[in-house]
Amino acid sequence: MTMDMVIGEARERLLARAKREGLATVGYDVLESPLGPLWVAIGPKGVTTIHYGDEPSDRELRRLVRVYGPGVVPDHRRSSVLARELDQYFNGKRREFDVDVDLSGLTPFQTKVLAATAKIPFGAVSTYGAVAKRAGNAKASRAAGGALNQNPIPIVVPCHRVVGSNGSLVGYAGGLDVKRRLLAIEGADLFRPRRH
Amino acid sequence: MDTDALTFGQLLERHERELFAYALRLSGQRADAEDLYQDTFLAAFRAWPPPRQGNERAWLYKIATNRAIDRERRAKRIVANVDDLAIAAPERDDVTLADLAGAIETLPAGQRAAFVLRKVQGLPYLEIAAALDCSEEAARARVSEALKKLKAAVA
Numbered sequence: 001m002t003m004d005m006v007i008g009e010a011r012e013r014l015l016a017r018a019k020r021e022g023l024a025t026v027g028y029d030v031l032e033s034p035l036g037p038l039w040v041a042i043g044p045k046g047v048t049t050i051h052y053g054d055e056p057s058d059r060e061l062r063r064l065v066r067v068y069g070p071g072v073v074p075d076h077r078r079s080s081v082l083a084r085e086l087d088q089y090f091n092g093k094r095r096e097f098d099v100d101v102d103l104s105g106l107t108p109f110q111t112k113v114l115a116a117t118a119k120i121p122f123g124a125v126s127t128y129g130a131v132a133k134r135a136g137n138a139k140a141s142r143a144a145g146g147a148l149n150q151n152p153i154p155i156v157v158p159c160h161r162v163v164g165s166n167g168s169l170v171g172y173a174g175g176l177d178v179k180r181r182l183l184a185i186e187g188a189d190l191f192r193p194r195r196h
Numbered sequence: 197m198d199t200d201a202l203t204f205g206q207l208l209e210r211h212e213r214e215l216f217a218y219a220l221r222l223s224g225q226r227a228d229a230e231d232l233y234q235d236t237f238l239a240a241f242r243a244w245p246p247p248r249q250g251n252e253r254a255w256l257y258k259i260a261t262n263r264a265i266d267r268e269r270r271a272k273r274i275v276a277n278v279d280d281l282a283i284a285a286p287e288r289d290d291v292t293l294a295d296l297a298g299a300i301e302t303l304p305a306g307q308r309a310a311f312v313l314r315k316v317q318g319l320p321y322l323e324i325a326a327a328l329d330c331s332e333e334a335a336r337a338r339v340s341e342a343l344k345k346l347k348a349a350v351a
Contacts, residue, residue: 006226007216007233011208014234018204023241028205061201070244072203 015073025068027075030054031083034090035178042078043068046100049152050082052174060152067105086155092185095122097156106152112136113147120161123186127165149173155182163190202252204241211256212237214317218257221312222264224301232267236260257313257327265305299349303342310338311346 018024026048028041039056041049041064048067049060056064064072081099088094101118103111116134120126132144148159154174160182164170167190172179183190212233219232236259243259246252300308306328313324314335324335 003213003216006230007212010216010230010233011212013230014237017234017238018241021238021242023238024204058201061203065201065203070203071241073205073208 011074015075018071018073023071024073024075025071026064027073027078028056029074029076029079029083031079031086033086035174035181038086040079040082041072042075042082043102043104045102045104047082047153047156048102048104050154050156051152052154052178059150063105063152082156089155090185095186099156101153101156103152103157107147109135109137109140109143110147110150113144114151114153114157114159117148117151117159117162118157120158122158123188125161125163125167125183125188125190128162128170129165131162145171158182161186161188202246204237204244207240207246207252207256208237211253214253215256215260218260218312218317219264221300221316222260222309224297228267232260232264235263239263251326254323254326257317257319257323258329261309261313261327262329264309268305295350296346299346302349303345307338307342307345310335311342314339315343 015024026041026043028039028049031038031040036052037054039049039051039054040047041056043064048064049056051057051060061072085094085097085099089097103114106114112135113131116131117126119134128141128145128148129138131148132138132140135144135147137143144162148162149171151157151159151173154160154172160172160179169176169179169190215236216229216233219229219236220226223229223232236256239259240246240256246255248255300311303311310324310328313319313327314321319327321332321335324339325332328335328338330338
């Protein structure tokens with residue numbers, strides 16, 4: 001048995017004890033995906049974070065610590081349902097996610113923008129203006145873009161389905177190539193944005 | 197990173213290997229080392245936040261060392277006499293690691309911790325002093341005393 005295995009087992013037992021004492025509030029993991037590694041976190045109310053890359057951003061970590069305290073710990077078990085659903089999505093076998101999402105700690109406007117975005121169906125696209133309108137401020141399309149750029153749960157909250165009114169991709173926190181690939185998985189028609 | 201965004205997970209990822217190795221060297225047994233590792237991190241989680249930003253490693257060593265010493269006192273462990281060990285050891289020209297490990301085991305907990313922190317973990321005396329809650333001078337004295345005993349034990 002290697003040192004890593006010994007420590008791995010000891011860590012599992014430590015985290016189980018921490019969980020029983022209510023010290024471990026959020027579990028994180030790094031999942032492999034066709035888009036590269038995804039750092040994901042699951043809190044008591046559902047998925048809090050999907051981040052492109054194998055480490056979270058400082059901003060994301062601050063949000064988690066602000067909302068749930070420092071008990072953010074590695075936890076493969078907690079991420080297993082999300083991992084399965086993402087796998088199915090990437091393989092074209094899932095159109096909607098069933099996992100709960102947790103947007104705690106965001107501003108009311110960000111929350112409204114993301115809630116409106118969550119309603120855009122698989123394979124469809126909407127515009128920043130339409131999302132802003134649904135969030136209660138039709139003139140705030142630029143602010144809606146900002147809120148979407150800081151979406152803590154991309155893919156599951158499908159901000160990739162929001163494009164410019166002329167069908168241009170505009171921007172994406174994971175990079176435009178990733179946005180293009182996600183839309184291709186869904187077979188979305190960029191030039192026919194619908195009003196969702 | 198400041199402690200505002202420091203998480204238990206980061207503390208583990210950064211320091212658990214080193215702390216586990218320390219626990220193993222202090223206790224000499226895997227089961228005891230595992231207990232010490234778990235107790236140390238749980239105590240750190242409970243006592244959160246770390247007392248000084250950027251000094252989490254010394255803090256963890258301090259918790260681990262105190263716990264190891266407490267545990268040993270509670271167990272009222274009978275420490276073998278170094279002279280006995282030297283008498284029991286067969287005559288030889290070389291000293292094996294097992295001989296050394298056996299001799300380290302016989303050191304009193306405070307000296308053993310000081311020795312392992314310095315000679316095995318390679319910590320600077322400033323951090324050893326913080327971990328053992330003593331002055332740098334006292335930390336040096338403990339390491340020196342431990343060395344003297346070990347040399348005698350494996351001579």
